[in-house]
Amino acid sequence: MNALINWLDNRTGLKKLMHEALYENIPGGARWRYVWGSTLMFTFTIQVITGLFLWTAYSPSTTTAWESVYYIQHHMQYGWLVRGLHHFSASAMTVLLALHLMQVVIDGAYKAPREINFWLGLILMQIVLGLSLTGYLLPWDQKGYYATQVSTEIMGATPVVGPQLQQLAQGGPQYGHHTLTRFFAMHAGVLPGTLIAFIVLHIAVFRRHGITVPDPDRAPATTFWPDQVLKDGIACLAVLGTVLTLTIWHHGAELAAPADPSEAYSAARPEWYFLFLFQFLRFEWVEHQGLAFGAIYLPGALMAILAAMPIIGRWKVGHAFNVVFLFVMMVGIIGLTGLALKNDAADPDFTAAVRQAHDDSVRIEELAERPEGIPLEGAVSLLRADPKAQGPRLFARNCAPCHRYDGHDGTGRKVTRKDAIVAEVLEKQADGTKKKVKKIVGYKPPVEELATASDLGKFGSPDWIKAVITDFKKTFAALENVKDKDDKSKIAESSKHFLEGEMAGWSSSHANHWRADAKNEHALDDLVAFLYSQGQRRGAPGVSDEAPKRGRQIFETGILPVGKFESNCIDCHSLQPIGEDKLLGEVGAGPTLTSYGGDRWLREFLSNPGHEKFYGSNNTMPAFGERLTEKELDLLVRWMVGDYE
Amino acid sequence: MSQPHLDLHESPSSEPRRGFMTHILAAGIGLLVGAIPACAGLAFFLDPLMRKKKGASGDGFIKMPVALEALEIGGEPQLVKIIMDKVDAWNTYLKQPVGAVYLRRTDKDKVAAFNSRCPHLGCAVDYKPAEKHYFCPCHTSTFDVDGVLQNDIPPRGLDTLDVQIRNGSEVWLKFQNFRATTPEKIPVG
Numbered sequence: 001m002n003a004l005i006n007w008l009d010n011r012t013g014l015k016k017l018m019h020e021a022l023y024e025n026i027p028g029g030a031r032w033r034y035v036w037g038s039t040l041m042f043t044f045t046i047q048v049i050t051g052l053f054l055w056t057a058y059s060p061s062t063t064t065a066w067e068s069v070y071y072i073q074h075h076m077q078y079g080w081l082v083r084g085l086h087h088f089s090a091s092a093m094t095v096l097l098a099l100h101l102m103q104v105v106i107d108g109a110y111k112a113p114r115e116i117n118f119w120l121g122l123i124l125m126q127i128v129l130g131l132s133l134t135g136y137l138l139p140w141d142q143k144g145y146y147a148t149q150v151s152t153e154i155m156g157a158t159p160v161v162g163p164q165l166q167q168l169a170q171g172g173p174q175y176g177h178h179t180l181t182r183f184f185a186m187h188a189g190v191l192p193g194t195l196i197a198f199i200v201l202h203i204a205v206f207r208r209h210g211i212t213v214p215d216p217d218r219a220p221a222t223t224f225w226p227d228q229v230l231k232d233g234i235a236c237l238a239v240l241g242t243v244l245t246l247t248i249w250h251h252g253a254e255l256a257a258p259a260d261p262s263e264a265y266s267a268a269r270p271e272w273y274f275l276f277l278f279q280f281l282r283f284e285w286v287e288h289q290g291l292a293f294g295a296i297y298l299p300g301a302l303m304a305i306l307a308a309m310p311i312i313g314r315w316k317v318g319h320a321f322n323v324v325f326l327f328v329m330m331v332g333i334i335g336l337t338g339l340a341l342k343n344d345a346a347d348p349d350f351t352a353a354v355r356q357a358h359d360d361s362v363r364i365e366e367l368a369e370r371p372e373g374i375p376l377e378g379a380v381s382l383l384r385a386d387p388k389a390q391g392p393r394l395f396a397r398n399c400a401p402c403h404r405y406d407g408h409d410g411t412g413r414k415v416t417r418k419d420a421i422v423a424e425v426l427e428k429q430a431d432g433t434k435k436k437v438k439k440i441v442g443y444k445p446p447v448e449e450l451a452t453a454s455d456l457g458k459f460g461s462p463d464w465i466k467a468v469i470t471d472f473k474k475t476f477a478a479l480e481n482v483k484d485k486d487d488k489s490k491i492a493e494s495s496k497h498f499l500e501g502e503m504a505g506w507s508s509s510h511a512n513h514w515r516a517d518a519k520n521e522h523a524l525d526d527l528v529a530f531l532y533s534q535g536q537r538r539g540a541p542g543v544s545d546e547a548p549k550r551g552r553q554i555f556e557t558g559i560l561p562v563g564k565f566e567s568n569c570i571d572c573h574s575l576q577p578i579g580e581d582k583l584l585g586e587v588g589a590g591p592t593l594t595s596y597g598g599d600r601w602l603r604e605f606l607s608n609p610g611h612e613k614f615y616g617s618n619n620t621m622p623a624f625g626e627r628l629t630e631k632e633l634d635l636l637v638r639w640m641v642g643d644y645e
Numbered sequence: 646m647s648q649p650h651l652d653l654h655e656s657p658s659s660e661p662r663r664g665f666m667t668h669i670l671a672a673g674i675g676l677l678v679g680a681i682p683a684c685a686g687l688a689f690f691l692d693p694l695m696r697k698k699k700g701a702s703g704d705g706f707i708k709m710p711v712a713l714e715a716l717e718i719g720g721e722p723q724l725v726k727i728i729m730d731k732v733d734a735w736n737t738y739l740k741q742p743v744g745a746v747y748l749r750r751t752d753k754d755k756v757a758a759f760n761s762r763c764p765h766l767g768c769a770v771d772y773k774p775a776e777k778h779y780f781c782p783c784h785t786s787t788f789d790v791d792g793v794l795q796n797d798i799p800p801r802g803l804d805t806l807d808v809q810i811r812n813g814s815e816v817w818l819k820f821q822n823f824r825a826t827t828p829e830k831i832p833v834g
Contacts, residue, residue, distance in 0.1 A: 062733060063736075146768060146783075149766075149767050150767065150768065150783065153767045153825040153826055154766065154826070156824060156825065156826060157825075157826040157827075163824065167693045167694055168690070168691070168693060168694065170693070171692075171734075172693045172696070172734075173693075173822075173833045174822070176733035176734055177733050177734040177735070177736070178693070178734050260742075261742070261743065261744065262726050262727075262741075262742030262743065262744060262745060263742075264745070264761065264768070264769030264770075264771065264782075265768075266769075266771065266782035267782075268768060268782070278784075281766075281784050281798075282784045282785055282798070284796055284798060287765075287797050287798050287799075287800075288797055290800075291766075291800065291826045349782065350782065384742070397724055401774045415775065416775065417773075417775030417776055418773075418776055419776070420776065420778070420787075420795070439795070439796070440787060440795045440796055449775040622715070622717075623715065626711065626712045627711055627715045627723060628710075629710045
């Protein structure tokens with residue numbers, strides 16, 4: 001063994017190298033406060049290892065990036081673990097960077113002759129932040145896509161060369177394949193390569209000047225190996241433990257729904273360690289100075305002060321200034337991050353957007369797991385063609401201004417109104433003079449906006465049909481919120497047509513019929529079953545089942561086990577039973593009930609509710625056949641009737 | 646391979662004049678062999694800046710799926726997705742949603758159209774019917790129903806797009822994206 005080592009040493013100088021690496025002198029003994037640099041090296045090593053393995057499975061293009069990450073996350077052996085380690089180590093690295101910087105500044109390790117090494121460290125910090133910025137986009141999910149777009153727009157605001165820089169980063173005027181190939185080349189090639197080069201310099205210069213020891217007489221001097229290495233090792237173990245715990249706890253890193261440039265994403269936020277910058281850009285006084293000020297000059301100025309610390313440190317109270325400055329900066333960053341989190345938690349729109357984003361990510365998993373798998377056009381095409389994903393959005397956009405869906409707008413958001421507080425403020429004009437202008441200075445707390453049409457959460461279900469028959473007024477009570485144009489204390493005429501119309505009258509005058517006898521209650525269920533079966537929804541009874549058959553008798557004749565309708569359903573409604581040519585009743589008086597609540601009825605109704613076979617001249621609802629594309633109408637209808645898996 | 650006629654292994658003890666030449670040549674060739682691939686790579690990397698825009702066919706107007714009558718005069722803005730063919734490097738995607746616009750009929754034969762991209766940093770704005778405002782969920786930019794900015798977050802109002810009414814009831818629109826962050830409206834791409 002010894003002979004072999006000597007042979008190697010003779011040819012490579014191995015022993016001297018090892019000695020230099022391991023037996024660095026540490027005056028004052030090994031200490032915990034020196035571990036930060038080593039833990040950073042360790043997390044970087046995790047990133048290199050996990051990153052290289054992820055590389056073997058990642059495919060950068062707009063139709064394969066999300067898909068390959070999805071495959072890594074859900075199908076590859078321990079893919080979630082490798083990806084999770086990579087994700088959480090990136091966060092750990094940022095925290096450790098901050099700690100390392102703080103330790104260096106507090107101990108004064110930036111002072112002569114170590115200035116250059118301090119600057120090398122600041123460059124390393126920029127590279128690490130660049131790595132996390134480029135890495136955030138690579139999964140090509142909604143979260144990364146929209147957050148990174150903000151970053152590249154900021155890049156575009158750089159004075160003079162901004163637009164060119166932005167185009168080069170994006171690989172074109174818009175995001176596309178080349179945005180991914182370029183970000184990936186940066187993330188996996190250029191930045192780590194540069195990082196390694198700078199780490200070599202950083203460590204070489206560090207070894208040249210040795211460790212900065214605040215009190216060398218604290219304990220007897222020791223060497224790096226094994227005393228400090230042991231402490232470093234324990235610290236690395238703690239870091240790894242934390243990262244592993246987070247990874248297992250979250251079962252890897254989150255993967256949001258695939259990026260869709262046409263689908264607004266209201267939950268877009270940068271990675272948590274950039275939240276302070278994000279929050280900063282939400283202050284109007286920052287924007288008054290121009291975007292470049294908030295996003296480029298000010299962070300640049302902070303970095304410049306950091307870089308100037310070795311020079312400031314020469315001044316008598318320079319070191320104290322540096323420590324206080326860093327402390328204030330950290331408090332500011334933590335404060336802004338906290339403020340951003342607090343604002344978001346208190347914002348119902350944001351929490352709803354996060355919930356919807358989560359629902360989408362769950363749904364796309366269901367869709368991708370089907371036997372057909374993910375098509376060549378990419379996973380986003382699955383989500384775009386999915387009634388369950390698109391229906392709520394279409395409802396929120398088109399129906400929720402008047403209707404509700406189980407009390408919300410379809411997507412789970414309450415429909416609220418935040419009234420603006422407008423005040424006159426003095427504002428400086430372009431010519432330097434001041435002028436009074438009306439401006440929004442804030443918002444009142446949100447109040448729930450009243451619905452002006454029925455809640456459609458149960459539309460077409462047996463419960464709905466039953467409610468329309470037995471308590472029509474209550475089902476459509478929201479119409480009372482439509483007020484007369486001239487006299488706001490009165491209900492609008494258009495609503496009265498419904499609330500005081502024939503069906504409302506029929507419903508209330510027959511309310512006692514159902515309660516008259518237990519048999520009548522069953523008869524009501526039969527009638528409901530008949531109408532429900534005609535809609536031919538999934539799970540509805542067949543039209544020739546017993547209950548619908550009995551219900552049809554009641555629909556046609558009005559004869560109940562006990563008593564009889566005063567006027568029959570077919571006196572006002574028409575209905576062409578499924579599979580038959582004959583029309584029951586006549587088209588005209590009341591809405592047709594042919595396949596009521598089913599796909600066909602709803603499609604025709606939404607297209608033109610003012611048609612004579614529906615509401616005719618009583619109609620106040622817009623015709624959505626003119627507003628929605630055929631595809632949108634299809635998705636909305638299929639969602640509302642539950643025609644999806 | 647043909648080599649320049651040079652003998653770099655010549656002993657240092659030869660005449661000093663040749664030694665000087667050797668320095669110059671060595672450094673020069675070293676730079677050259679590095680610079681040629683580097684320049685080729687850099688030129689390749691700058692491709693997006695040099696790429697000429699292909700002339701679009703027609704006048705750039707596309708027909709909206711919404712008919713004029715479907716828009717109420719002075720009513721709520723309607724969000725309409727823009728479906729266009731999209732070229733992304735080596736792929737051409739037919740009929741893809743590439744963005745969204747808000748359409749609002751302001752008069753009998755007038756429709757105002759806004760790109761839904763926020764001019765602040767490019768997020769998509771939401772129209773809030775209850776508040777009669779466009780609102781950006783990213784950095785809280787707010788615009789009134791006419792797209793005029795209501796706070797000082799965004800650098801300009803919402804970007805208006807050119808609209809034409811054709812054949813009485815068809816709404817045609819020229820879809821464009823504009824650079825975010827600038828007070829002026831500068832088209833992208």
